[in-house]
Amino acid sequence: MTFTEETWVSWMDRLAEQDYVIVDDFISDEFYDRIMAFFTEAEESDKLKKAGVGAKKDFQLKAEVRGDFIYWLDEERDEELSFFFDLKEELVQSLRRYCYLSLSGSEFHIAKYPAGTHYHRHLDQFNERANRQITVLIYLNKDWKKGDGGELIIYKDGEEIMVEPLSKRLLLFKSDTIEHEVLTTNVPRYSLTGWLLHQPANVGYLLR
Numbered sequence: 001m002t003f004t005e006e007t008w009v010s011w012m013d014r015l016a017e018q019d020y021v022i023v024d025d026f027i028s029d030e031f032y033d034r035i036m037a038f039f040t041e042a043e044e045s046d047k048l049k050k051a052g053v054g055a056k057k058d059f060q061l062k063a064e065v066r067g068d069f070i071y072w073l074d075e076e077r078d079e080e081l082s083f084f085f086d087l088k089e090e091l092v093q094s095l096r097r098y099c100y101l102s103l104s105g106s107e108f109h110i111a112k113y114p115a116g117t118h119y120h121r122h123l124d125q126f127n128e129r130a131n132r133q134i135t136v137l138i139y140l141n142k143d144w145k146k147g148d149g150g151e152l153i154i155y156k157d158g159e160e161i162m163v164e165p166l167s168k169r170l171l172l173f174k175s176d177t178i179e180h181e182v183l184t185t186n187v188p189r190y191s192l193t194g195w196l197l198h199q200p201a202n203v204g205y206l207l208r
């Protein structure tokens, strides 16, 4: 265990209460460096691809909706990130234990928003596949400062909550209830994003 039971309980309590939780310094400097080394390699070997909107047949390239470039991770293939997948397992165990969620499966990608891009207000659910339960974000922007942009706005109970995409910060929220938006970033913006699922992603077609 990377974190104590008490720590997990306090995070899970906050998630249950407000439908989201922000945890600063969730990853160490060493893990940060490892993720960024992976990111740099993926970028240099041209693995990041323009992200689409919607699943399967709804898939469309819509730069006006979202401007990020992504690379889907694979737990077996991407062994360099095993430390991250271990941490994700710890999170899943805590969500099962303290939030009584029946989670099975996950999907994660790294994402880069080039300067000048954004992601319109949305909910992380697709019409045909409503199996995303918890959205997981780890921000990776070293030395982020006001004016760099790319803040995440959470829309909740008529309020707008601004989350700065600070390096090593974790954000969790309920995928089916929290509408959110990524404001235009003025510098390249990096993150590791994923979803904890109710059903494995590859049986999504069975749910139609």
Ligand SMILES: O=C(O)CCC(=O)C(=O)O
Binding pocket: 119, 124, 137, 151, 152, 180, 181, 182, 191, 193
């Ligand atoms: O990077 C973020 O802050 C949010 C990204 C997002 O909303 C998504 O990928 O669905």
Ligand SMILES: [Fe+2]
Binding pocket: 122, 123, 124, 180
């Ligand atoms: Fe989203």
